[in-house]
Structure formats: structure tokens, C-alpha cells
Amino acid sequence: MGRWEPNARERLQRSALALFAERGYDSTTAAGIAEGAGLGKSTFFRHFADKREVLFDGQEQLNEALVAAIAAAPAEAGPYEVIGLALDAMGAFFGPERLEWARQRQAVVQAHSELRERELLKIASLTEAFAGSLRARGLGATAAGVAAELGGLAFRAAFAGWIAPDNALGFPEVARRELAAVREAAASLD
Amino acid sequence: MGRWEPNARERLQRSALALFAERGYDSTTAAGIAEGAGLGKSTFFRHFADKREVLFDGQEQLNEALVAAIAAAPAEAGPYEVIGLALDAMGAFFGPERLEWARQRQAVVQAHSELRERELLKIASLTEAFAGSLRARGLGATAAGVAAELGGLAFRAAFAGWIAPDNALGFPEVARRELAAVREAAASLD
Numbered sequence: 274m275g276r277w278e279p280n281a282r283e284r285l286q287r288s289a290l291a292l293f294a295e296r297g298y299d300s301t302t303a304a305g306i307a308e309g310a311g312l313g314k315s316t317f318f319r320h321f322a323d324k325r326e327v328l329f330d331g332q333e334q335l336n337e338a339l340v341a342a343i344a345a346a347p348a349e350a351g352p353y354e355v356i357g358l359a360l361d362a363m364g365a366f367f368g369p370e371r372l373e374w375a376r377q378r379q380a381v382v383q384a385h386s387e388l389r390e391r392e393l394l395k396i397a398s399l400t401e402a403f404a405g406s407l408r409a410r411g412l413g414a415t416a417a418g419v420a421a422e423l424g425g426l427a428f429r430a431a432f433a434g435w436i437a438p439d440n441a442l443g444f445p446e447v448a449r450r451e452l453a454a455v456r457e458a459a460a461s462l463d
Numbered sequence: 464m465g466r467w468e469p470n471a472r473e474r475l476q477r478s479a480l481a482l483f484a485e486r487g488y489d490s491t492t493a494a495g496i497a498e499g500a501g502l503g504k505s506t507f508f509r510h511f512a513d514k515r516e517v518l519f520d521g522q523e524q525l526n527e528a529l530v531a532a533i534a535a536a537p538a539e540a541g542p543y544e545v546i547g548l549a550l551d552a553m554g555a556f557f558g559p560e561r562l563e564w565a566r567q568r569q570a571v572v573q574a575h576s577e578l579r580e581r582e583l584l585k586i587a588s589l590t591e592a593f594a595g596s597l598r599a600r601g602l603g604a605t606a607a608g609v610a611a612e613l614g615g616l617a618f619r620a621a622f623a624g625w626i627a628p629d630n631a632l633g634f635p636e637v638a639r640r641e642l643a644a645v646r647e648a649a650a651s652l653d
Contacts, residue, residue: 353653390583393580393584394580397583413648415648416651418648419649419652420652458609459613459653460650462541462649463541
């Protein structure tokens with residue numbers, strides 16, 4: 274184990290994004306990312322498995338926060354209320370200090386099919402966490418599946434709305450607005 | 464261009480599945496697939512870009528059938544009715560003669576993370592086709608997004624139900640049953 278490097282993880286993330294944006298994802302190496310952060314290559318690999326993982330850091334913690342929020346929701350809360358509480362909890366990962374990072378990250382991911390594919394896997398894992406937690410509360414499998422898809426949709430819309438250039442609201446506010454729109458749209462289909 | 468090989472495409476698909484199941488996906492090569500089908504390697508590459516594509520053949524045609532069915536739906540049809548017509552049209556790709564292939568294919572895809580990831584991309588492209596076609600009918604963006612997610616969910620449930628070992632129904636019947644369940648579940652959330 275090497276010596277402790279203050280904020281190494283965050284420095285590596287910032288360096289990676291700057292290089293991905295400047296040179297392109299394919300032309301950037303783990304060693305280059307480490308160098309850009311003023312760190313050694315071995316420090317990079319203590320924090321991330323490869324350069325792709327720099328962009329998908331925090332996935333498990335996000336899913337865990339969602340699962341914990343759903344487990345802690347009041348027994349009498351309906352599915353949409355539970356989804357709203359889960360989105361609130363996820364807001365802890367999307368504070369104002371992460372906004373610029375999130376915007377740059379999204380631009381890199383959208384520009385690369387391999388990264389878009391990985392992003393879909395991330396969303397699928399989030400939706401599965403939603404569905405599993407709702408089933409654990411006693412919701413039927415189909416209802417949990419539907420609620421999870423709608424929760425995932427609200428999350429994606431909230432994320433897109435939060436990083437939009439003209440947005441001034443915090444993630445939880447955008448998420449509540451998007452969830453209300455999804456709920457209204459779902460009711461309007463029938 | 465080589466000489467015409469009767470049913471080469473189908474023979475290659477059957478050979479690929481047999482080898483994926485027997486030797487595993489990673490240990491199977493395009494040349495081995497061609498050999499198993501009694502064909503040359505160049506014939507394989509006239510039909511498929513690589514061994515992965517053998518499993519994802521027909522994706523574009525499936526999306527086109529969905530888009531055409533939605534465009535042809537009566538103007539007065541509601542979103543769920545339109546989704547039902549799209550699922551009916553997709554049934555043309557899932558006839559009884561494809562059932563055994565679909566079962567074997569699913570087992571191979573589920574066993575391999577790279578293939579599961581590619582499958583998610585396929586589902587995302589299907590959902591996008593749903594949403595785009597519904598927007599083209601004048602449905603609002605959020606409602607089209609919600610309907611597309613629910614249509615995609617019904618499709619996945621229909622596919623899983625159709626290939627289930629104890630299922631004796633055709634794809635369109637399973638799809639109608641699953642769509643009704645999704646519709647009922649969506650209404651029950653509120």
C-alpha cells in the first residue's frame with residue numbers, strides 16, 4: 274500500500290474528465306490520468322480498475338442509498354411516495370459541488386457507445402434495486418416492476434433536468450417535479 | 464461474392480447456439496460456427512459482423528415492425544391500444560418455429576455479462592422506437608416516455624412468458640396478457 278494522497282480519488286476523477294474532454298476517451302490512458310492529477314499510475318489502480326470505472330464510481334453506494342430509503346419509508350406510504358423518498362435520498366449524491374462534474378461526465382458518456390452501453394447497465398441495476406425493494410415491501414411483482422420502471426424514468430429525467438444548462442434547482446426539487454410529471458402521464462394513459 | 468448457400472443464415476444461427484451451449488460463448492469462434500454449419504468462414508462474415516451479432520440478428524426489422532404498426536394504428540386508438548397493436552406486429556418474429564431458438568439464445572445471453580449488456584442496448588433501442596412513434600402520433604414527451612417504458616416492460620414480460628418451459632400460448636396471446644397486467648398495475652399505483 275502506497276502513502277496516503279489527499280483527495281486522490283477526486284483528483285483522479287477531475288483529471289480523467291479533463292483529458293477525456295480534451296483528447297477523447299480512447300486516447301486517454303490510466304497513466305495519463307494519474308500524471309494529470311500529479312499522482313503515480315499505481316495510485317490510479319488502487320482507486321479504479323480501469324479508466325472506464327472512473328466515470329461509474331459511486332454506483333453501488335447510490336443503489337444502497339435507494340434501497341435503504343425504501344426500506345425506511347413509512348409502512349403506509351404508497352408506491353409513488355416511496356419512489357419520491359428514494360429520489361430524495363439519491364439527491365445526496367448530486368449536490369451543487371457535483372454539478373459541473375456531472376455535466377462533463379454526461380458529455381463524455383454520450384459521445385461513446387461503449388460508455389452509453391455501460392450507462393444502460395447502471396440504469397438497469399438501479400431499476401432492479403427499485404423493484405427488489407418495492408417487492409420487499411409487499412408490492413406484487415408486476416406492480417413493483419411498473420413502479421421501478423417509472424422510478425427509473427423519473428430518475429433519468431431528474432438527472433437530465435438537473436444538469437440542463439438553464440437549471441437553477443437542486444436535484445431533489447427537479448426529481449419531485451419529474452416524478453409528478455411521470456405520475457400524471459401514467460394516469461393520463463388510461 | 465461466394466456462391467449461394469441455401470439457408471446459410473439460419474444454419475449459422477443454429478450452429479452458433481449449439482456451440483455456445485456446448486463449449487461456451489468465449490471458446491466458440493466464427494470459423495467454428497461456420498464449420499459446424501458445413502459452411503466456410505467467408506460465408507459467416509457475409510452474414511454477420513462477428514459471433515455476437517448472430518444472437519442479435521433481426522433487431523432492426525423488429526423495431527421497424529413496431530414503428531410501422533404504431534404509424535398504422537387508428538387515429539382514435541389510445542396509448543395502450545397502440546402498444547397492443549405494436550406487440551401483435553412483433554409477434555411475427557416470435558412464431559412457434561422460433562421458440563426453441565429463443566429459449567437457447569436466452570440461456571446463452573443470460574450467462575454472459577457482455578451479452579446481457581448488449582441485450583440492454585437492444586431493449587433501449589426498442590423503447591426509443593416506441594417513444595418516438597408515440598410522439599409522432601402527437602402524444603406529449605412525458606406520456607410517450609412513460610408509455611414506451613411500459614410497452615418495453617410488457618414486451619420483456621411477454622418474451623419471458625413465451626419462452627417459459629410450461630407456456631403453451633403464442634407470443635401475441637402472452638403479450639396481450641402481460642400488457643393487461645402492466646396496465647392494471649400502473650393504474651393500481653395511484
